[in-house]
Amino acid sequence: MTETAQAQQQTPSVFGREWARLRADFWDLGMLSWIPVLLCGILWLIFSAGIARDLPIAVIDKDNSTLSRQLTRWLDASPGIQVHEQVQASDQALQLLRERTVFGYLVIPDDFEKQLLGGRQATVQWLYNAQFSSHAGALSRDVRTVTTTLSAGIEMTARAKQGMSTIQAAAQFEPVRTQLNSLYNENISYEAFLTLALMPSMLQIFIVIAVVTAIGRELRDGTVPLWLASAQGSWLRAVAAKLLFPLIAYSALALLYLLFFSLVRDWAVAGSLVGLLLSMLLLVLAYCGLALLLIAATLSLRLSLSGAAFITAPAFAFAGQAFPLMAMPPLARGWAEALPLTHYLQLQTKYWLAGAPWSYGLKEMLILAAFAIVCGALGLFFLSRRANAPAAWGRT
Incomplete structure (x- = not known):
């Protein structure tokens, strides 16, 4: 047997070499297993409540009448609101707002009951901390619902006293009625x-870091000849x-x-399951290709990791989930x-909850495939x- 043949026989296969490297490194193996599972579990735990409840507000009741107290009780009984404190002046309420003890406060005027019983309009003032859009949106919706319900009850009672039936009073009070029906996320759950959306956003960070680290260490440590030798000189096999x-x-x-949210959380895939599975595979391939291009372009583990952070960390902010894509500057x-x-x-939104057939996501699938092929x-x-x-x- 020649020396070359003996050397090749003693050199482990490139796949065996990579598996041995992973088994020998606790953290690298963890990057492919328990670390992303743990972080995704923590992420789910944060939003597992689904709907924000008992957000604290303050009330300034200048009227202190039967109707003003009823409004305060109804606000506190609303699932999304907790009347944390009743204060006497706006200065006290603003102090609570700045301390973030409450996220808004309602001012009931001193002639609240008198105006309503006299058949006139009474205005309550709702002030909220708009720095927290989720808090503000949920609280404003619930405050509007409570005040509208109270207003409707008072108006219908007054008309019923004039001899109108309940149906007639309701029709005259609200001649044009809007029926709201939410689709694809009926409970407006933050969990859904x-x-x-955040689970894949976290996954893409791990994919890029894992690939960049695996190749970048070969460059940093100068073990490229050993790596290539184990692949019998084939770069395709070495990268594979x-x-x-x-x-x-x-x-x-x-x-x-997918299995956790479909089976455990009971959010079955309403659209094409095949389309969603293929989309997930294409996402992984696309970011593998992107990571490969990143390390090949820089030949530096440090620069590649910096580039990975720059590309992947803020990606969710640009993904059109929190702010509409069509409203973004060019x-x-x-x-x-x-x-x-x-x-x-875009694919996940279509397939999972919206119930779209696979053909509706063909364009996005081709784009993901192009990312994987071109970058790779x-x-x-x-x-x-x-x-x-x-x-x-x-290089470091």
Whole structure:
């Protein structure tokens, strides 16, 4: 047997070498297993309540009448509101607002009952901390519901005293009625709205970091010749070994995430299950390709990790879930469209809760596939041309 053949026989396969590296490194293996599961679990726990309840407000009751006290009781009985404190003046309420003890306060005027019983309009003033849009939106909705209900009851009682039936009084009080029906997230649950979108947002961070770290360490430590030798000189095989385990691990985590919310949380996929599964696979492939291009372009573990943080960490803010894509300025919209996460979340929104057939997401699937193929091909090309030179090794 020749020395070359003996050396090849003693060199472990590139896949065995990568698996041995993962088993020997507790944190690298954790990046592909328990760490993302733990963080996703914490993320779900934060939003598991679904709907914000008992948000504190203050009330300034200048009237102190039967109707003003009834309004205060109804506010406190509303599921989303807790009347934390009744104060005497706006200065006290503003102090509570600045301390974030409450998120808004209602001012009931001193002629509240008199105006209502006299058949005139009474105005209550609702002031809230608009810095917290979620708090403000939920509280304003509930305050409006309570005041409207009280107003309607008073008006219908007055008309009933004039001899009108309840049906006639309701029709005259509200001749044009709006019937609101929420679709795809009937309870307006933050768990469905945010958790389903934030899980893939966290997953894409792990994918890029895992791939960049696996290849970047070979460059940093100068072990590229050993890595390439274990792949029998094939860059395609060498890169495939680096991508295989993240691809398997994060596809399994995406499937686990789907099973948890479908079976445990009872949010069955209303649309195309095949389309959603394919979208998840394409998301993982797209970010594997992006990570490969990132490390191949920089040949530096430090710069690649910085680039990964810059691209993936704020990606959710540009994904169109918190702020509409169509309302973004052109530059922000362009950056959003350049991120795979944006297109994946469009697919997830269509397939999971909206009940769309697979054909409705064909455009986004092709875009994700293009990310995976183009970024992956460019990354492989640059790596094979640049990474085998000693000048590329040893960078931090």
